[in-house]
Amino acid sequence: MLKDDDCYFPINGNTLTIEQYCKDNFNSFNFSCPHSDFHVWSCHHFEYDTVRDIVLNDPTLSKIDKVLEISHCFIMEISKNSWVGWHFDYPRKGPALNLLLTPSHRSFSLFTETLYDMSNIIECQYKPHQYVLYNTDHIHSIINLDEPRYLFSALFKRGKTNLVWPEAIQLLSNIDYE
Numbered sequence: 441m442l443k444d445d446d447c448y449f450p451i452n453g454n455t456l457t458i459e460q461y462c463k464d465n466f467n468s469f470n471f472s473c474p475h476s477d478f479h480v481w482s483c484h485h486f487e488y489d490t491v492r493d494i495v496l497n498d499p500t501l502s503k504i505d506k507v508l509e510i511s512h513c514f515i516m517e518i519s520k521n522s523w524v525g526w527h528f529d530y531p532r533k534g535p536a537l538n539l540l541l542t543p544s545h546r547s548f549s550l551f552t553e554t555l556y557d558m559s560n561i562i563e564c565q566y567k568p569h570q571y572v573l574y575n576t577d578h579i580h581s582i583i584n585l586d587e588p589r590y591l592f593s594a595l596f597k598r599g600k601t602n603l604v605w606p607e608a609i610q611l612l613s614n615i616d617y618e
């Protein structure tokens with residue numbers, strides 16, 4: 441049976457630098473969705489050079505990057521009163537490091553083991569100022585019953601191919617974030 445830590449895992453480490461960066465640069469972000477005209481979700485993808493600048497200037501992300509190289513960062517917007525239906529991420533992203541930028545909003549990120557038996561739904565318990573390692577390989581869905589929801593997400597170079605969930609938890613849990 442699917443358990444919380446199969447789906448998400450809280451990661452220590454200060455989030456204030458990236459939160460401030462997102463606030464300061466929000467107006468320059470360009471949200472777009474290549475897959476649909478329906479404005480349910482869209483992303484601002486950071487250029488590679490920007491990702492490097494963000495990572496090197498962030499005390500937490502720079503430590504993480506030393507053990508698991510961060511290859512890509514983006515901000516996802518989910519429109520108000522919208523539902524991103526059940527899916528797993530394809531092509532594979534592997535474990536994602538997520539930070540919910542609008543934690544006070546009424547929104548839910550849910551996991552299920554299968555689409556046939558939904559008797560064991562797990563909610564990703566995002567908290568303010570806390571990174572969460574998020575298992576994109578499990579079927580998930582996001583419901584936003586509020587104003588637009590924003591999430592910062594970082595992906596790892598090894599994630600697309602050979603980074604498995606238990607190893608990602610172990611590597612990021614062993615970092616001294618102080």
Ligand SMILES: [Fe+2]
Nearest residue numbers: 528529576580
């Ligand atoms: Fe997803």
